[in-house]
Amino acid sequence: MVETLFALLVVLGMLAVGSYAVAVIDGAAGAVLGRTAHSNVFLLPIYQCASFWLVPANTTEAPDAWAWRLAPVLYLTFAAMGLALVPWSPSFIPVDLTTGIVLWGALEPLATVAIFLHGWSANSHFPLLGAYRYVSLGLSYILVSMFVLIGVSLPAESLQISAVVESQRELWNVIRQPLGLPLFLIVGLGISFWGPLNFADSSDLAEGTSSESSGRAKLLWQFGRAAMLVAFSAIGASAFLGGWLGPVLPGPAWVILKTLFILVLLLVLGRLLPRLSPDRFLTLAWVLLLPLAFVDLVWAGVEALP
Amino acid sequence: MTFVDLTFFVCAAIAIYAGWRVFRTDSMVRASFFLLISFIAVGIIMLLLAAVYLGVALFFMMAVEMMVMALFMMMFMMNPAGLNPMNMVHQEKVAMGIGIAAFVALSGVAVFGDFPSRPVPDGLDPVVSLGKELLGNSMLVFESAGVTLLATMIGVVAMTSHRGRFGEANEGSVPPGLEPGGDPAGKPQENDQKQQGHHHHH
Numbered sequence: 001m002v003e004t005l006f007a008l009l010v011v012l013g014m015l016a017v018g019s020y021a022v023a024v025i026d027g028a029a030g031a032v033l034g035r036t037a038h039s040n041v042f043l044l045p046i047y048q049c050a051s052f053w054l055v056p057a058n059t060t061e062a063p064d065a066w067a068w069r070l071a072p073v074l075y076l077t078f079a080a081m082g083l084a085l086v087p088w089s090p091s092f093i094p095v096d097l098t099t100g101i102v103l104w105g106a107l108e109p110l111a112t113v114a115i116f117l118h119g120w121s122a123n124s125h126f127p128l129l130g131a132y133r134y135v136s137l138g139l140s141y142i143l144v145s146m147f148v149l150i151g152v153s154l155p156a157e158s159l160q161i162s163a164v165v166e167s168q169r170e171l172w173n174v175i176r177q178p179l180g181l182p183l184f185l186i187v188g189l190g191i192s193f194w195g196p197l198n199f200a201d202s203s204d205l206a207e208g209t210s211s212e213s214s215g216r217a218k219l220l221w222q223f224g225r226a227a228m229l230v231a232f233s234a235i236g237a238s239a240f241l242g243g244w245l246g247p248v249l250p251g252p253a254w255v256i257l258k259t260l261f262i263l264v265l266l267l268v269l270g271r272l273l274p275r276l277s278p279d280r281f282l283t284l285a286w287v288l289l290l291p292l293a294f295v296d297l298v299w300a301g302v303e304a305l306p
Numbered sequence: 307m308t309f310v311d312l313t314f315f316v317c318a319a320i321a322i323y324a325g326w327r328v329f330r331t332d333s334m335v336r337a338s339f340f341l342l343i344s345f346i347a348v349g350i351i352m353l354l355l356a357a358v359y360l361g362v363a364l365f366f367m368m369a370v371e372m373m374v375m376a377l378f379m380m381m382f383m384m385n386p387a388g389l390n391p392m393n394m395v396h397q398e399k400v401a402m403g404i405g406i407a408a409f410v411a412l413s414g415v416a417v418f419g420d421f422p423s424r425p426v427p428d429g430l431d432p433v434v435s436l437g438k439e440l441l442g443n444s445m446l447v448f449e450s451a452g453v454t455l456l457a458t459m460i461g462v463v464a465m466t467s468h469r470g471r472f473g474e475a476n477e478g479s480v481p482p483g484l485e486p487g488g489d490p491a492g493k494p495q496e497n498d499q500k501q502q503g504h505h506h507h508h
Contacts (some may be wrong), residue, residue, distance in 0.1 A: 064336070098433050099362045106366035113342065113373050121334055135377055142370065159359070159433060 007084070009093035014083045017077075018230030019223050020045060021260070026267045052219035055179050059214050060124050067121035072217055074114040076224035078107045082231030086259075087162040089244045089251030100161040101149050104235055108145055108191055111228065112138040115193070115200050118221065119209030130208025133278050134193065134200035140285035141190040147188070147293035148180050151300035152239045161235070165243035174240040176303060179296035183289060188232030188266055192225045195270025199278050233262040236301040310354055317354075321347035332391040338376035342368055356426065358435045 023045030031041060085100045087093040097103055112135060119131025153159050155176065156167035164173075174181045186197070193200040201208040209219050237243060237258035244251030276284065324344035328337045345368040352361035395401065439450055480490040 063334075067339075069337075097358065097362075098431075099358050102359065102362045102366070106362055106369065109366050109369035109373065113339065113369050115375075116373060117339065130378075135373060139370070139371075 007092075010088070011080055011084045011094055012147050014086075014230065014234070015080055015227050018083075018234075018259075018263075019226035021263065022226035022229055022267065023048070025264055026270070029264075029268050029271050033268075040099065049219060052214075052222070053214055055215040057215040057217055058212060058269070060122050062125045063212075064121035066163075067117045068213075069217070071114050071118035071121060072213075072220040072224055074113055075118070076220060076227055078111045078114065079224055079227035079231045082107050082235060083227070085105070085161055085236040086231075086238055086255065087165055087243055088146065090162065090166075093162055096160065096162055099159045101153050101159045101164065101239075102136070104161075105142075105149055108187075109138075111191055112142065115209060118213075119200065122209075122212040124212045126205045126207070126211040127209045130200045130205050130211070132206075135208070137199055137278060137282055137285065140282065140290065141187045144183055144285070144289050144293045145159060145187040145191075146187050147290075147297045148183050149239065151180055151297050154297075154300045154304040157304075161238055161243075165238050165245065168242040170183050172242040172245075174239065177300045179241075179292055179299065181236065181298060183293055184224060184232075184236050185266055185269065186289065188229065188236065189270060189273075191233065192228040192253065193258050194229055194266070196273040196275040197281070199281070229266060230259070230263065234259045234265060236262045314351060314354055317347040317350045320344070321351070329395050331394060334379040334392070334394075335376045337394050338372045338379070342372040345372075356432055359436050 027039075027041035027044055031039075050124060081095075082104055084094040086102055087096070115134050115138070115262070116131045119127040119129075135206070146299050152164050152173050155173070156164040158164065158167075168176075189195055189197040190199075193202075199208075201210050205211065208210070210218055213221060234255070241258040241262070242254075243258070244255050246254035246257075249257075322349065324340045327340045328344070330338060331337050344464060345364060349361045349364035350367070355361075369441045482491065483489055484491045
């Protein structure tokens with residue numbers, strides 16, 4: 001009982017601290033790269049939260065009220081479920097499912113459903129266009145992610161995330177399967193529609209699926225995106241960078257350091273990578289990324305042969 | 307009542323309620339996602355039955371399937387947002403009859419059937435044994451079905467793709483007329499002799 005409560009607190013803490021870290025690192029990256037005006041990167045996220053909190057909620061003509069309210073909650077819940085799967089040390093794993101990798105693979109399509117519902121339920125043009133656009137791209141993210149994740153579970157001979165971490169004791173997957181982490185990072189940017197892969201809420205659609213939402217609903221939606229990015233970083237750290245494994249420091253410290261490393265990488269890439277038009281990216285995803293995921297899987301399979 | 311019993315009853319109630327709403331709602335999108343909720347509740351029940359892989363697999367299979375289904379139904383329904391109210395049922399009398407008959411028959415089997423009592427042995431690992439089943443004895447069947455499906459999908463995409471090997475996907479196709487037998491709607495006239503004459507006629 002105490003352990004369950006502690007695990008719950010850790011996941012909630014990851015949600016809050018991680019999302020704040022996303023906002024701070026993204027602001028700092030923007031300031032360093034000269035993309036945004038210099039301001040206090042530590043206080044700015046708090047001001048932004050306060051402003052979202054105080055702004056009255058918008059409504060549209062005849063929205064699907066249930067779906068519109070629930071979509072941000074669902075998206076945040078899926079991010080929290082992903083964070084709960086992250087193993088911190090051999091003895092502390094909030095949810096140690098024997099099919100953890102598959103559950104993570106299931107959260108990605110469920111997040112796609114939540115993003116679609118968020119755009120569809122507003123009953124308005126731009127959100128609907130963002131939703132359609134995301135779904136047409138979402139399938140390619142899910143497929144790439146699935147092959148990459150099968151790749152990491154091959155050497156572990158298990159679908160359990162802690163077993164995947166343990167299988168990297170000799171050599172981390174980032175070296176053993178060099179294509180895995182880059183592909184996983186692209187999927188991460190895609191599913192939390194961040195930076196150049198922000199196709200669902202992009203500015204050419206007047207913020208797409210969230211163009212009609214405001215106030216606390218929008219705050220929750222942005223919170224969910226940041227949390228999803230943190231969940232991707234933490235799962236990526238476990239699947240490719242050896243999770244809790246490392247010298248001197250205790251396991252959880254390594255998990256935090258590696259998660260932060262991937263998070264910074266994702267956010268800087270989000271600032272630096274060029275933006276493609278959605279149809280070009282779709283071609284790129286199917287013609288380049290998906291075959292690369294196949295190569296990664298074959299590579300992992302050949303490497304895992306006894 | 308244990309926690310497992312309670313979870314079972316809650317999930318069973320959600321599955322039945324959401325399944326009923328599929329037919330009572332007025333939008334293709336809502337119907338698809340109510341069906342998704344129903345399947346997720348069934349997936350949780352499968353997790354309770356220690357089918358760890360099948361339960362989780364149901365989540366992602368149904369999420370993708372219902373998403374694609376909602377999208378395609380909206381495209382074919384010419385109801386771009388799926389928010390226009392429409393009736394979700396047809397031939398409802400027959401369907402209700404079949405539904406009630408199937409429910410009674412299956413419930414009868416569940417309640418009055420004589421099931422063997424074979425508790426799962428302690429050391430059984432359901433994921434490993436499922437993998438052995440799929441990739442051992444039944445490997446030929448599953449792999450042939452899988453490769454056939456994959457080949458079909460790639461073939462369909464290759465033939466119907468806009469830039470596929472057989473040229474433009476919409477070559478020679480015309481949109482339907484606004485009235486039966488009328489001119490194609492919203493498409494510029496083809497620039498050949500016959501269409502020209504048609505123009506003069508107007």
